[in-house]
Amino acid sequence: MCRITDRPNSLHPKAAADTDGLPEPSRCSREALPGNRARWEDATVEQTAAITVEVRSSSTLPPRDAFEQWEALMADAIVPSAISPLHQGHWRGKITSAQFDRVSVALMRASAQQVNRSPKMVARSQGEFLLANIVMEGTNWTEQEGRTAESVAGSIAFYDSGFPLLSRTTDNAMSTMLRAPLQPILDYAGLTRDEIPLAIPIPTDGAMGVVTRFFQDMATLTAVEAERASVAFDGQTTGMLASAVLLAVGKESPAPANSLYTRQQMMAYLRNRFTDPDLTVDEIARACLVSRRTLYRMSEGLGGPGALIRRMRIEYAKKRIRSEPTRPLNSIATASGFSSDRHFYRAFQIETGMTPGEFRAQATPRGLIADRR
Known part of the structure; x- marks a missing residue:
């Protein structure tokens, strides 16, 4: 049949x-x-x-x-x-x-x-x-x-x-x-x-x-x-x-910077690696088989690869703060890919307009510890 x-x-x-x-x-x-x-x-x-x-x-x-x-x-x-x-x-x-x-x-x-x-x-x-x-x-x-x-x-x-x-x-x-x-x-x-x-x-x-x-x-x-x-x-x-x-x-891929494949490739790689504090632009370019210049052109409408990584890390940190209200902020910073508390606090303020502690105070129900370090 x-x-x-x-x-x-x-x-x-x-x-x-x-x-x-x-x-x-x-x-x-x-x-x-x-x-x-x-x-x-x-x-x-x-x-x-x-x-x-x-x-x-x-x-x-x-x-x-x-x-x-x-x-x-x-x-x-x-x-x-x-x-x-x-x-x-x-x-x-x-x-x-x-x-x-x-x-x-x-x-x-x-x-x-x-x-x-x-x-x-x-x-x-x-x-x-x-x-x-x-x-x-x-x-x-x-x-x-x-x-x-x-x-x-x-x-x-x-x-x-x-x-x-x-x-x-x-x-x-x-x-x-x-x-x-x-x-x-x-x-x-x-x-x-x-x-x-x-x-x-x-x-x-x-x-x-x-x-x-x-x-x-x-x-x-x-x-x-x-x-x-x-x-x-x-x-x-x-x-x-x-x-x-x-x-x-x-x-290296000859695909233009605005092609569907190269953009998907870049985003997929970043989603898998953004929590690695040692991730570099050169490493991303090599993984996507493009030059540094092409990588920046691919992401120029999104602020560049550095801004993309920062946003991914901050979004991840925000989720952790909401779901783990008693977890120390420095632990969340490390898990999110930041190499130091200073970088974490600075990036958090750039993306949200507030400190991680202020965000936790807003997101954490009363009665829970709000700002453990």
């Missing part, structure tokens, strides 16, 4: 799942046509609305036929490959696919499988693509160019469709797959093909996590939201994927 729906959110990890971890589609917009290959008419290059397709073996669809349908869907969403099950018996797979700018996003969960993209398939393919696999659940082993990436949940790895690859997954594994034309990525990043770090798993934390969360969320948008996102992020998705490659390589 192959079913198609335009409501992709049932595949998201936050959605309720059935007993084997693969949720039912909430409704079907149409049935797949007879035969081993499902006709996926909406999955064209112009597609923005996400389409969800589920394939499962049943009493009327033997596992072999179900798997052939799945192989056809994978070829449409990612690249043509020979796919085979790693276990006998019941087969089930589900994929949500959408196109934004020139980047295809596919969120999928499936029974254990092996994917083989042979040299003959590579030779027959039209176009060359950068592939990225963001593992969300389970484990994926992929071999390419003499390396084997063992990718676990919370990692991303890049692959080149112009080279053969062999991949295996654990049962019920879940990934977000990205596919984009290779040359625009190289042009944007200013890299050569040989510089792409193929088959190397990279943790999706820090700045890299900004990219992976962005694409994971894009894959689960409804039709209306996907159309809006396509307009809002026009031209940005290729740049974000290229910047992810640069993060993996460790080179």
Whole structure:
């Protein structure tokens, strides 16, 4: 049985799942046509609305036929490959696919499988693509160019469709797959093909996590939201994927200072590190793969990186003062990232117009100690 729906959110990890971890589609917009290959008419290059397709073996669809349908869907969403099950018996797979700018996003969960993209398939393919696999659940082993990436949940790895690859997954594994034309990525990043770090798993934390969360969320948008996102992020998705490659390589991003990715990257890094008293502008710039000058341009409308950090620290301190009315203020200052009480008091007055003690007196219910030091 192959079913198609335009409501992709049932595949998201936050959605309720059935007993084997693969949720039912909430409704079907149409049935797949007879035969081993499902006709996926909406999955064209112009597609923005996400389409969800589920394939499962049943009493009327033997596992072999179900798997052939799945192989056809994978070829449409990612690249043509020979796919085979790693276990006998019941087969089930589900994929949500959408196109934004020139980047295809596919969120999928499936029974254990092996994917083989042979040299003959590579030779027959039209176009060359950068592939990225963001593992969300389970484990994926992929071999390419003499390396084997063992990718676990919370990692991303890049692959080149112009080279053969062999991949295996654990049962019920879940990934977000990205596919984009290779040359625009190289042009944007200013890299050569040989510089792409193929088959190397990279943790999706820090700045890299900004990219992976962005694409994971894009894959689960409804039709209306996907159309809006396509307009809002026009031209940005290729740049974000290229910047992810640069993060993996460790080179500076050529993205303009006002681009969506660089601003998101900066804010995500600051949110994770603002309580570190040793955090410097140079460190932030290196983490965002930009120069100091670009970093200041990125944040000039917000007062600069120093002002951003100060505001984050003061907001954090205010929350601690409200929630811990008897905690010494010097302890809150240290926990908020200030290296000294003097810096804390000065920054607090700049941001709030009052001292920490005065703020505590206003925020603390009567009967509690208001200004312990």
